Amino acid sequence: MEISSRSDIAYQALRRAIIEQALAPGTKLREDEIGAHFGISRTLVRAALMRLSQEGLVEIKRKRTATVAIPSLDEAREIFEVRHCLEQQIVQRLTAHWRPEMGETLEAHVNEEEAAAQRGDTASASRLAGEFHIVLARLAGNALLARYLSEVVSRCSLILAVYGRPHVAECATAEHRNVIAALRARDAAASISIMNEHLHAVEARALPRPQEAEDVRISDILARYSTAG
């Protein structure tokens, strides 16, 4: 049976391309072009784009070509705040209903992250780093929590693409192993604290420090380019 409509194929492909930063924020997503690529009509492309738009990965404005979303700094901070809140709940659930095989699953995933990082596949490494949190969410056993977290983690990739320093690989495997260790100990307080630490590290890699952000002015940037450029 044909499980997924061809609209889903376009949706999945676009989503992944955006998350892996193959499609940079701001990139135009023309319906015709995408439809031609997948061999589907604009009708189905629009459905995929609308879905991505609801998830905050694509921006759709009336009568304008859709683009990969460019989250503002304010949105970025909002996203991270919600993420903190959701991940805390997830960790709480995990320590409450921990089962040893969860540790195996997580361990296996981190190994994949490490492998991707070691072979220099930064796109996959970033994606897998994000997916680690989605695996956590699924294991926590609340589908809605997992859906929201998945959405929020995807948008963090966008934030990293816009505000993160270039070439900063996620390099989070060590931190992920710490999280697993804390969960295995089933110590809720410690797990939450370690997760919070990790999330702050992720946020620090993705966002400029607050005072930096406020200091940056267009004239400063232009000044840099007028002396040496």
Added chain:
Amino acid sequence: MEISSRSDIAYQALRRAIIEQALAPGTKLREDEIGAHFGISRTLVRAALMRLSQEGLVEIKRKRTATVAIPSLDEAREIFEVRHCLEQQIVQRLTAHWRPEMGETLEAHVNEEEAAAQRGDTASASRLAGEFHIVLARLAGNALLARYLSEVVSRCSLILAVYGRPHVAECATAEHRNVIAALRARDAAASISIMNEHLHAVEARALPRPQEAEDVRISDILARYSTAG
């Protein structure tokens, strides 16, 4: 300028009808029928239905007429859990950034709830009771948090429709006033505790007690009907 496409009109109307329980869970939503009512084509109706489906208010299955969603008990519990988590964050933000005029806004809203309840307009009263929490979320100043909460609160109306006792008006105005009072005192711990209490009360009205749910068996129900029916 024509701000909202006509698809939005259908979306808004359907959403409100579902939330006010004018459209009961399980009701069929035929594209032709809806399109004819609003004077739009199926294309636009589909867009509205897809959006509602992503919010969990409508169920869409391939090649089947869309229906108003019927949340399962498991989903219902998941929804309430996420709601707890989000509302806690909202209350935390509110006590941190409290401004006196927020109290006025909230007070005015509760007055509306009360007015609707007193004139016997239970549909509006329920909707306004839910919207109280959405107003809180907006005042908290995190748009994403507000969006998720709005989605979750809408789905609570569905849960109430499916599992709540009939004719149970929400009657939450007193509890809402307690929340406002706690926020005004800017005591985060007390506010969170009062909000948790309120949410548990809401949940108790919407869901059967856990042991009840497990005890209910089809044979029990049939037994009732074979003696007296």
Added chain:
DNA sequence: ATCCTAAATCACGTATACATGAATGGGTCC
């Protein structure tokens, strides 16, 4: 060279057509 304007092109918004898979009703057989 720059800016403004007008025409042409492009991309989206929406309706509609046609194909296909579900639902329904009538008729037949046991």
Added chain:
DNA sequence: GGACCCATTCATGTATACGTGATTTAGGAT
């Protein structure tokens, strides 16, 4: 009388057509 099967009807899945607003390009004036 009830259950099964086929034909019909209905509702959705998808492509396409056409109108309109956005965008780009070419040309001319300053």
